[in-house]
Amino acid sequence: MTNKIYADNAATTRLSNAAKQAMLPYLDEIYGNPSSLHSFGQDAAKTIHESRETIAKLLNANTNEIYFTSGGSESDNQAIISAAGAGAMKGKKHIISSKFEHHAVLHTLKRLKKEGFEITLLDVCHDGIVRVEDVKNSIREDTALVTIMYANNEIGTIQPVGEIGAVCRERGVFFHTDAVQAAGQLPIDVKAQNIDMLSISAHKFHSPKGVGALYCKKGIPLSIMIEGGAQERGKRAGTENIPAIVGMAAAFDETCRKMGINKLYISALRDKLIDGLINIPHTILNGDKFERLPGNVNLCFEGIEGESLLLLLNAQELRYYPVPPAHPARLIQAMFYWR
Template sequence: LFAQLRKAGLIQSVRGALGGYVLSKPPAEILVSDIMNVLEGTVEISDCIDETSCANMDCCATRLLWVKIKDSIDQVLESTTLADIVVDYDKLKENREGVKMDKNKVYMDYAATTYVKPEVTVEMLPFMQEFFGNPSSIYALSRDTQLGIEKARNRVAKVLNASKDEIYFTGGGSEADNWALKGVAFALKQRGNHIITTKIEHHAILHACEFLAKNGFDITYLPVDQYGFVNPEDVKRAITDKTILVSVMFANNEIGTIEPIKEIGAICRERKVLFHTDAVQAVGHIPIDVKEMNIDLLSLAAHKFYGPKGVGALYVRKGVKLENLIHGGGQERGRRAGTENIAGIVGLGKALELAAAEIETENRKLLRLKDKLIEGLLKIPYTKLNGPVDERRLPGNVNVCFEFIEGESILLLLDSMGVCASSGSACTSGSLDPSHVLVAIGVPPEIVHGSLRLSMGSGTDAEDVEKVLTVLPGIVERLRSMSPLWREYQNKEMIAQ
């Protein structure tokens, strides 16, 4: 088939390790009839008898019908291009992606995890069934898996404006965070033992810092303002001659605050202190340039941008000293032991490439939905928005507190009505402890427990927002009617009047 298409000038071969075949001209210039004529020949009708002549041929109603059908088929084939088919496919794909779950379900927890996009699954499948060789082996079957991994590495590097040799694949964002902090700490412990981070980091960072504190390291936890922003001047003042690392998350997973990463990076570079950012919530959703932002280490996870779970990556700027976290074989150029999750890595690369290409379009949609959702939620009495109100917030993030009720009760009733949401970080939503992020931004203790996070993504539409705004006011009213705190407040109001 390829030989015939190439001979006809419709495709051409591309040499090299990642070679194959590509179209020789734009899809809009290739007619379906061109392809059909090369591979199958022209469309013809079959005579009903073997003889080529028939006395009734000119007045045969059946033959006349088939002649008209043939002419119609020719007209369609000669007016339809490959570009037309792609457009039709994209429409079908949009319809299919819009039905990822039960039609009655509204998923509003994209900050916790995302579904795997069909294009990503398609690219992963061959590496589960066909190209399954161990990348560390030397036979031909393994070269295909090696190429798949390197293609993914190139894709990640391109999105971050890094070199492919600075990308190391991990088992997820938490591993990447732990590797960055512990790897730098133990590699530079002779130089200093001071690490700076913030009070609103993900627990992968906070718990890694607790571990390091038990092993002789001094940790400074910087405060944030009422919107969750770290003051770069606080970073500058906290740096001492013993400081070896500053770790500040790119965007907060609970309240969506986008930190001043570029400014903090510039301070760290000026003071010759390494700078790490947990960008798990940001990569694929916000443009990131590690060179322009003076980032030395960056963590990311595939399942936050429509890739598979259980795979992530750590960007390590060339020249940064880092102890290994996992010991064993020589995978990832001797830096991270363990047979690679080939399909997962391939999926990560494809998902990030797609997400980065759609950032502008996706964010325009999410900003409209976010504004509509916030406007509707704040109409519910005694509701507080947590986090920034301007563009320094993740486009799909909404976090509010409803006074006098518990977030867990809200989640259970939302779930019964087909809405999936969160009361905070998905990693800790099963805990009864108040959100450390909301406590850090100064939300009063009596209000913290009434928090609700609604995070939107690719599959969210205006109907989803409308459903939430339809069911949530009734849920809040119902829970308040059973709340002793609400009754106590109403009694005080009546006495005051």
């Protein structure tokens, strides 16, 4: 059997069966508007609360600290604009971030710069990791926010989020992290890691597209991005997408429960692929080899244009010979052959 191999899970993932099965009743049977007082609506409202509880528990947050959004970009925007607004009220208009954040962060910071905020974008070292000392040395009396991603969306390097959070907590500065790539792949504990705000996007961990969540620590004032109804405790108007929210909670729960075994399996595949490709002359691995997401491999081939290579690979067909999954360690023996 000839199949193509999908190797772009950093961009989006396939909907899991757990998410799909959880969503089905809310596409047909339980279809009420959660804002309605009748039983149809209240059944839907109860489902939202249960989904919020699930996600909060997995992040070690309080249930009323989770806000559902349309995805990571909206969550990033709301977190950063909220922290900036809270800082400006106290005369603090300085924000620290890094040069390789997602555009949802960088473009929001660009907008705030036009509004009079001063933005410090930290350099990233050759290993793709932001240094805690650089964050610490950049914090000033007028710093309102530090926003550093949990794991990079391109090269997959994992940032020292817990240490950065501790520095920010000590200095009284809000700390936000874009955890879109990390959620479901790495353990997250917002309390232990001193995270004040955190963004996740469902479609990165086998949930539907168009839904995400923002964790915002109690006491931090959230700016309203969408005016209208009183949904999300008055912080995000619009009738909730119940099926997507339910699917997100189910997939996130499943992914977190299987995180340990998945990490073992996928990291072994990652390292095997890196070890093989790095032997090609003029090949460079981008980012630290070990402090990276389990499923991320990012390489440069000297003299080769990335877009052209992608299109050539996409045009090829692969034959996949699987090994029976008796044990995760044996799965790394599965081989991919060019036709």
